[in-house]
Amino acid sequence: MFDYVWLIPLLPFIGVLVNGLFGRRIEKASKSLVHWIACGSVGLAFLVTVVIFVQMLGLEPDKRLYDYTWFTWMESGDFIVTVGYLIDPISMFMCMFVTGVGFLIHIYSIGYMWHDEGTYFRYFTYLNLFMFSMINLVLADNFLLMFLGWEGVGLCSYLLVAFWFSNKEFAVAGKKAFITNRVGDFFFAIGILLLITSLGKHGIWSLKYSDVFAHASLLSPDLITLICILFLLGCTAKSAQIPLYIWLPDAMAGPTPVSALIHAATMVTAGVYFVARCNILYTMSPLAMQAVAIMGALTAFFAATIALTHNDIKKVLAYSTVSQLGYMFLGLGVGAFAAGLFHVLTHSFFKALLFMCSGCVIHAMSGEQDMRYMGGLRKKMPITFYTMVIATLAIIGFPGFSGFFSKDEILWKAFSSPNGNFTLWLIGVLAAAMTAFYMFRLIFMTFFNECRASEEVRKHIHEAPKSMTIPLIILAALSVVGGYIGIPQALGGSNIVEHYLKPVIGLGKGKIFQDATGTAITHGAEAAGHHFSHMIEYTLMAITTIIVFAGIFLAYTMYMKKRTVPENLAEKHPFSYRVLLNKWYIDELYEALVYNPLHSFSLFLWKIADVIIIDGLVNGTARFFMWCGSMLRHIQTGYVQRYAITFVAGTLAVVMYYIFLLYV
């Protein structure tokens, strides 16, 4: 079955072709055929993934590597790039939930987008293209094909965020997403070019992961650090980290299922996946690892503070995504690649669920997104309410839910691993507390107390249709049990995720990627760092849990019991409130530092350099010759005899010249 791996990316692509080329006609003939094609292709891709996954699990852990080469993409001398797909624990891990959660989001979209007339097929075409790109990204066996997917998700995010492009604000948000991603992609591309040229110097003209990893030791440590940092900058754009996270909150402009898709299954996980995929390179560069960890911790904290004050339900979720992604990078940075990927998995469940629930809420509220005008929806939308509470408990790391295990794993590694320290842990825990606070703030404001919506909206409130609620229930179940595959050893579990990913990730023996001599790359012995007793782990776990409870309790007091407190606080500290509400003025800062200079420079290039200098030169040349002509044309008088005189004079001059020559 491994040889059929090409079916996984091909199936969604067929969906793209069919819906993209004939969608308008299909939609006219039968609207439901459009989503049958789209969902069917992704569903089948998921099935193929499951079959391959199961087959892979049947192999010995150190044999779980299969490189399927489909065809040669391009060839230039020794440099050959193939379209090939890699089956190994990490790519299948990603592919499982990308196609799985993606499939659920496709189904959910049916209900959400059903009322969109004439654009239904376009929506599903983009959605399938998104899946195609993301599958290419995670399954590719070389950097270049992966970069194709990387760019593809960037393109699709633009297309889908600006899906309702007739609204100017949405179109601008799409543009922002695209351009911010371009900045990151630029660094990423440089990283790839640097990698291939520096490996080429040693005669290795290949961008295959296995070749690059095998020969990475040929490169100097400084070069590897540089390449890793360049890749990291690419990841900051794609995975919405400081300093390039700004596009993600604005990406809320797209339809809600798209937000779910971008935030949970595709796109933002690409950066985490990539760093984990290149863990062999990153492990060789402590500096790059440090950068990843610090960036992640800062993002987790920073985004959480912004989420505290926002009133737009989707914006809060967007910042929570940024924050959670920060956790993942924190995990990667301290060397806990497995924990980071585990959090990607659990996060994809509960974040997709959160967005879908918020989509149901927005749907019911006739498009209202401001939580100040919601409230009291608990009775009217029970399924949405319960699933959303489950997702919230999962995201804040409530004991027993999936987020608890993954987040705790990251925090523990941030504290205990050789790369980690107390500060990183503390930042993570504070962010966790804030997460608990703002998520429960969201729940209380949306589902509890009295309904603050207008009369018309209130009449219209209803539970979402089945195609929307069934994915909710499935994801809610996954949000709960998803964590149980990675129960840490301290709690009596066996941490299946870590064992599963061990052959491709981190330190220690039993790796499947081999170096040039054919021995497995191990990077020395298993975690040589400090060893902490379980007692400390329990203590930290308890502290985190207590802090999370404190966050919930605070939200409860502020938004259920004494509901005047938030206003009073905002009045008492107008400065800090405004700073948080305006997202630390980062957008304004970027506008002043990047946008405005670029804008004025472009204006200069347009108005001065182009219009005056370049156009002036071109037009000036033309005008000069026109002037010469207007002067010279007066010679042509129209009198035949003047021409004759000139002619004779010229002849005489020539004759005299020759006579002159004869006698001198």
Added chain:
Amino acid sequence: MADYQNIYLTLSAILFTIGCGGVITRKNAIVVFLCIEIMLGAVNLAFITFSRANHSPEGIFMVMCIMAVAAAEAAVGLAIFVLLYRKTGSINIDKFNLLKW
């Protein structure tokens, strides 16, 4: 042989100069035309002279050609003058300076 050559060539040069001067100075189109014919005649004379001196027939062929062309040209030219006169009542070439910038 050498003596008459010089005489003929001198005569040719004189005729040519007269014709040239006429073309440049005279205002009546027909006179200008006549002057051009004089110049052609001068050239013909020079050709014949050289032809005789070199015992070669090319000069004679040339003269035949020139005479044929001159005849045709005279016909066309005179036709133009007739038309010009009908249109404007004058054949003073200073009046015809329409072909300018």
